[in-house]
Amino acid sequence: MANTTPIFIAVIGVGGVGKCFLSQLQDLTIRRPSPKLTLCYIATSRKALYNDDYSAINVDGAINALANSSKTPPSLPDLVTYLTMSPGKAIIVDNTSSQDVADAYPTALKAGVSVVTPNKKAFSGSYKLWQDIFQAAAASGAKVYHESSVGAGLPVISTLKDLVETGDEITKIEGVFSGTMSFLFNSFAPVSGGGGKWSSEVKKAKELGYTEPDPRDDLNGLDVARKLTILARLAGLPVESPTSFPVESLIPKELESCSSGDEFLEKLPLFDHQMDEKKASVGNKVLRFVGSIDVATQSVKVGLQSFEPSHPIAALKGSDNIISFYTKRYGSNALIVQGAGAGGDVTAMGVTADLIKIIAQIA
């Protein structure tokens, strides 16, 4: 029985993840010709490319065609209207990190348009938005998948959902959720001892492209706090926002008012002693930047913790993430998922895998 419902795909965002996703989508349409997938819309925040008759945009070359398009993007409600009138089912793939796009998910879902995204904003913003999203999806039957919002393509969200949906009780979730923080601490405080100066490691991480353009956006801990918010909510805790629990920032107080990331990086060496002191204070253990969720005490926190060198969190390499799920069924030995938690290809992989899962349900 071949699936026959045509599926129309609207892609928003063609940055690092968006480009990798388009390449995977092209590959997918070749390897899985059924059901018929049609890329009918592609846009950045300033330009859009689409045809009024929903005829297909060639995935190969879509980015160039978009650059040459003279159309500006319609409002998000207008995009939803356009998609609901398509002669099939529609899916929005949001490859941005935009709060505005995230805020439109309930409108899309209510109208029966499914959503796939690595964008953390919708799921880690206000608890009201979270509720609106899942209530809209439940009411219309549209799907919303966001594997890559935590740990990129690693099976984190799907594993947590399987545990919860099959009736296991999550007791604790703990891990390293930031590739940037992983790289920084694996270099600054390696298990083997030694390690570089903190400010040098931050500079190196920026040069290697492991940080945001302004490294303070990694060091303030908010990215990890957003991921913890998502996991805590999936585990059943009604966390109000990523600023409603303790988050330790690694930005020295004195540098909070720097006017630019460059100024920050220039002055950071003056405060290396602060990180050296923290490193020395843990003795034979090693310092790591982790997030944890204790379900029984409803406590969520993000910050520095020390680990025995034999602990899996201490043994992490490169910019890998590690996520440990402690549950009633799994007992004292956690279910652990580990691997690259950032990068265009692996993030896009989570998006594409989600897309395939939605198609299997709606086609």
Next chain:
Amino acid sequence: MANTTPIFIAVIGVGGVGKCFLSQLQDLTIRRPSPKLTLCYIATSRKALYNDDYSAINVDGAINALANSSKTPPSLPDLVTYLTMSPGKAIIVDNTSSQDVADAYPTALKAGVSVVTPNKKAFSGSYKLWQDIFQAAAASGAKVYHESSVGAGLPVISTLKDLVETGDEITKIEGVFSGTMSFLFNSFAPVSGGGGKWSSEVKKAKELGYTEPDPRDDLNGLDVARKLTILARLAGLPVESPTSFPVESLIPKELESCSSGDEFLEKLPLFDHQMDEKKASVGNKVLRFVGSIDVATQSVKVGLQSFEPSHPIAALKGSDNIISFYTKRYGSNALIVQGAGAGGDVTAMGVTADLIKIIAQIA
């Protein structure tokens, strides 16, 4: 949009996994009343319980009712006929390890009846059966899910499928795939040095219920070979059978002809020196029983290998499994999944999670 297609579930096998599954199914029907799930058939190899009008069997108490039933199981083709005539969609949940039941999957799938199972036999038997199963499913649109056939409820099959379906290239899969072997080597050759006598550890493992009734069924490596066969096929290698590649048996040649597991256990201490020699031969490394698949060279093998103490495979605890996926996208740092790979509850969890995924697609 509530799903409205009624789903009829036929459960075969009520052993350790089957009992845990029924408990999770009961929980599921309470927490997710829609779509309507009806347990319409339950059987062991000798007894069956079902109503000609497909009326529901109460999940709570089903095992007792089955014990009191005077019906014998119909043939598997007759069961499939019964299910195809149900007023809805049907799913067989095979909680046995029976080859006979496995051989009937193509018939069920061809008739549009989906299959969920932790039973390795169907996917690790002849390559012909593997092809028949997936061709039947593709033709009818029925689904076949078997997460718990490798690593119990750990996200192993689903992760591998996501990698492959999104177009990643698997280069290598490596890991500890047997809870029994994991326990034995973590005790016999711990990273910290020392460790008990091999024969004592085998006895202890049997007493703790970590081995099959006859421990030779674990020590011959066939269980691991079956799991490797499944993963290799999913990675694209047309492995003919679990005996078509090198599998190292830990049964001393001299004991291959023992008439019983008890006789084997009694005589095993006479051969402890063999394992001691193997352990001594790896120096500062530690011995582990692993399976590996090298996709480029199409090489699959199962047996002893030595690992640096800092290697994740060496650091495993208790009876945990660890599975490392090396792929083009993930580069030199593998995507790793780790945790309990055996036990009724976690095995049933994989079955229940699969069932939920099938329901989402067919309801």
